[in-house]
Amino acid sequence: MSDLQGPGGPLGGEPDSARPLSGVPGPPPSAPASAFPAGVPTQAGGSTATETIERFGRPMRHFPVAVSCEAMALAWANQEDGPAGAIVMVDHEIGPRGYHGAIWPTPPADSLACSVILRPALAVEEADASWLAVGLIALRASEASGDHGLSLWWPADVVEGPERDVISSVKAEIQLGPGKVKSVVATMRFDLIKLGLGRDGRDNLLEQVVGAVDQVSELLSEGAAAVAAAYETRCSIVGQRLKVKLRPKGETRGTVRSIDRSARLELASPTGMVERVGIDQMMQLTVV
Amino acid sequence: MSTDADSAMAPDQTARAFVDAVVWGEHNRVWELLGLEGRTTVLKVAASRGMDEVLVARLRDGTASGPEREEFLTDLVNGLRADLAGNDLDALEYEIDTAPAEPGRSRVVIQAPLNPILGGFLPAASVELSNDAGQWKVERLVPLTSG
Numbered sequence: 489m490s491d492l493q494g495p496g497g498p499l500g501g502e503p504d505s506a507r508p509l510s511g512v513p514g515p516p517p518s519a520p521a522s523a524f525p526a527g528v529p530t531q532a533g534g535s536t537a538t539e540t541i542e543r544f545g546r547p548m549r550h551f552p553v554a555v556s557c558e559a560m561a562l563a564w565a566n567q568e569d570g571p572a573g574a575i576v577m578v579d580h581e582i583g584p585r586g587y588h589g590a591i592w593p594t595p596p597a598d599s600l601a602c603s604v605i606l607r608p609a610l611a612v613e614e615a616d617a618s619w620l621a622v623g624l625i626a627l628r629a630s631e632a633s634g635d636h637g638l639s640l641w642w643p644a645d646v647v648e649g650p651e652r653d654v655i656s657s658v659k660a661e662i663q664l665g666p667g668k669v670k671s672v673v674a675t676m677r678f679d680l681i682k683l684g685l686g687r688d689g690r691d692n693l694l695e696q697v698v699g700a701v702d703q704v705s706e707l708l709s710e711g712a713a714a715v716a717a718a719y720e721t722r723c724s725i726v727g728q729r730l731k732v733k734l735r736p737k738g739e740t741r742g743t744v745r746s747i748d749r750s751a752r753l754e755l756a757s758p759t760g761m762v763e764r765v766g767i768d769q770m771m772q773l774t775v776v
Numbered sequence: 777m778s779t780d781a782d783s784a785m786a787p788d789q790t791a792r793a794f795v796d797a798v799v800w801g802e803h804n805r806v807w808e809l810l811g812l813e814g815r816t817t818v819l820k821v822a823a824s825r826g827m828d829e830v831l832v833a834r835l836r837d838g839t840a841s842g843p844e845r846e847e848f849l850t851d852l853v854n855g856l857r858a859d860l861a862g863n864d865l866d867a868l869e870y871e872i873d874t875a876p877a878e879p880g881r882s883r884v885v886i887q888a889p890l891n892p893i894l895g896g897f898l899p900a901a902s903v904e905l906s907n908d909a910g911q912w913k914v915e916r917l918v919p920l921t922s923g
Contacts, residue, residue, distance in 0.1 A: 738861050741800050757801030761850055
């Protein structure tokens, strides 16, 4: 993996803006100026080593600019065997994409974007419970910053109030091994302004994320059912009457009865027919 | 089981109730609204696709176990949903076909609205019904567009 922090990149601008953040070293004096923004991989031979620092008691990589924190964390997890709990934080993501490629709309300056590497002991059929775990992490971290009347909105949002204003969006990129989950890159993006933290609240929120990761990892060790139960109690979609457009086509309707350990939405019809909608099946969800 | 409301329903209301039951997954209601001919056709299709003949007989006679019946009706509803796929199911219009029909039979045309720029409606499906002891029952759903 490459991590070019050289000054003079298109997003680096003035040399000052390319100066590394605390704990993140800049390029060696002899390093050539990069044509790429920091964190954007380049061809082999044109890279410098990525600096890992320790923050909040765990390994962390901090990039001023990168394609996305998910991409950087995936590379760390897959190519360098990044440890469970390792964090990647990116100040300015070029492609902040979440569930089904949705772009995170909040400007980078008002956002906290981070990814955490998880290595849960989950079976393949329960892998999607990772989505629920990431949602719980984002919810608990957001709640630790103040009482906002937050709830989870299946499958990828933390919302505020009856208007369901999105406070945070999450994504779980799951890597499977033989019969089990190998790793999960849990990506969370928070709107610092809506959380009332302001632009200076990024560090505090990151600390809350770390605490929430520990709590939810404990829950994950109890199994997917425990995570699903915890998620369901905080999910405001339960009890709602929904119309769900499915991939690749078709639609289904019903009242949300529960969320199962494979993170599927269980929709019940008035006559008791139960259908399960998986995270990858859902295209559009409308409350009716 | 039929309700009093069913006996008072006109063919277009029965067709609407049937499609609504399909859309909302009311599987028992779908089965209730199907006529004898419709049920026979559905079971024939199931048998032709490999369903065990004994199970077909149990479903026909109403002696199938709860899970067997649930699974069959869920598949039936999903099949009917596939027939209606591609239409805006919240905006369908139901109109009784005025062409002469056999006594005790009726046909309802289901139309889906076109884009407002174009205006008008496009036939989405038709429902053939029969009158069974004063109650209209669905015998066939013929999709005209799906995708």
